[in-house]
Amino acid sequence: MKRKITLKQIARELDVSISTVSKALRNSAEISDDTKQKVQAFAKLYNYRPNNIALSLKNRRTNTIGIIIPEIVHHFFSKVISGVELVANKRGYNVIIGLSNESFSKEVINMEMLANGSIDGFILSMSKETLKLQDYHHFNETMTQGMPIVMFDRVVSDVKCDKVIVDDFNGAKKAVGKLIENGCKSIALITTKDYVSVGKLRTQGYLEALEEHQMPPKAELILKIDESLDYEAHLEALEKEIEQLFQSNPKLDGVFAVNEIYALLAMKVARKLGLDVPNDVQVIGFTDGVLSKHATPSLTTVSQHAQQMGEKAAELLIDKLESEFNSADEVFQTVVITTDLVKRESTK
Amino acid sequence: MKRKITLKQIARELDVSISTVSKALRNSAEISDDTKQKVQAFAKLYNYRPNNIALSLKNRRTNTIGIIIPEIVHHFFSKVISGVELVANKRGYNVIIGLSNESFSKEVINMEMLANGSIDGFILSMSKETLKLQDYHHFNETMTQGMPIVMFDRVVSDVKCDKVIVDDFNGAKKAVGKLIENGCKSIALITTKDYVSVGKLRTQGYLEALEEHQMPPKAELILKIDESLDYEAHLEALEKEIEQLFQSNPKLDGVFAVNEIYALLAMKVARKLGLDVPNDVQVIGFTDGVLSKHATPSLTTVSQHAQQMGEKAAELLIDKLESEFNSADEVFQTVVITTDLVKRESTK
DNA sequence: GAAAGTAACGAAAACGTTTTCGTGTTAAAA
């Protein structure tokens, strides 16, 4: 087990100073060609690579970005990471991850753990608990210490930073508009409680679409799920709620759900009640996950372009990191990623 | 934008030496209670946190582990990460990720990028290309430099390191055994080319199960998919192949697939050909992904316990990192995670 | 009152780099 070789060792071995070795390796004009060749050959032989930690300490930048997400076992988030990683690597950065598990305190701890020099900036999506508590002090503190943050998807106007969001409102509006065009007269909405910003916006899109077509919204067609627990735990309870929705609205012929699982459950319930999808009921979901593509019938969805979000977030962050000179002007941008309606078998 | 405060600044402010500040904060007995209180109060006020990079340089350990996987947008791998992150965080480590995208060169580059001081050890699953090329020099070089590696899932006996694998052989055997018990007489296998080690082992399990029940294997019942490209790209071609399989084997009444997608496609094809699942054909897949749970009919699968694999891999790595004194004895272990057959609707 | 001990603190090295600023040697110019 030979340890990694350092400048000092090369210097001792070749009987020159550390400075000379360093300069020789960086092809400085100060060093004679003879010495350069000697040093470079030796370095190559021993496969010398500068120690990243030492560089980070010296340069006061780590070329690493931290990404904090509520959970990783989730198609949307892993796709975002994928996008972040792509541009980060291309621009010479590493990516370090932290999972909040939708918990406020884990989010805070994770950020503190990384903020002490380990990374140059954050890309993050807030936990549900943080959204509920509306406590954003950790974001603001991080930023006053000169560490930039880019938020994506779940954002909040109280925190001033760069943001990348999906056009939830118009995505939902388009989807519901599509259902109406397709002849649906009684369209249900399955959404989340309002503190999840994206759920709220999608709900507004639903309402707007109805209004635009002079269809009065009905409270009994709107089902708001409390997501404070994770889905998997009470899938059955959820299914019951949706079944209730169908039974108390016999004329139901369209469903817009704010995520994949809700949409799939709606289809399952429909089938159970003897309704055909898409002939009796048409269903549209939100998110471009794997489930939609492989479901039967496959699910028409509003695609969020998660990868593109990740790429854009990384671009924004790295641009900010590498501009540097500003700091006073502090102009933040919000990039909106437009959604696409991906037509599949669950709509006519 | 106030920069993070350092020991030096505290020292200057309080008119003591850096050493005194450091010792005071660590509650050293050398420092008087008076001074300790003064320093600690000041540090708290300014929210002092030691700089991780400086600590890493001094201690020559980063408390960070690197994880390199073929892709992250994949339920199995993200679940493994989730497990790694869980125990890593619990034991005070961060996790930094690298994606190889199933490419050999990206795997090498990623490892080199991280191996220069950024991390203390690797957890990784090899890319398909690496398995095909059988070039493992980067693993061995990394290890000779004193950086431990734990491999999971896709492993190879040529590399001597700790490993965490799934009991592919017995998992497959149990699954096929179950199909036979359920009365299947003609069981197809949908697998990958042999260079993917897990595909190979699962194939062997299939054959073993047949043999144990005195059922001669038939070549025309075995479909080996070339996975060098990713699925998504040629889903349709794949479907055609599977359809071919069904048509040339009219008596087919059972399918064992080495992953979820293949299994789902088999069900899709069956339905298309007017066959009922599970009454005419029974299907079992491998991997405990989301698709299986939410498919219709839901898919019986061999569960791999991905999260548990991640946890175990992290345990192994951190144990090794924190034992230290060895280095000569070098005893490597291979932990086998047992599989479970999760019964759902696609089997009787 | 001298020797010994103790309490409280500081200087400096070390981790591995890069970079600024000497410094000594040699070659060219005066």
Place this chain on the structure above:
DNA sequence: TTTTAACACGAAAACGTTTTCGTTACTTTC
């Protein structure tokens, strides 16, 4: 021959810690 310039290299500081080893000044002890 003396001054100047170019060349090739080294010493040292800096990044932010921790830790070892002094070094004071004061208190015991005999």
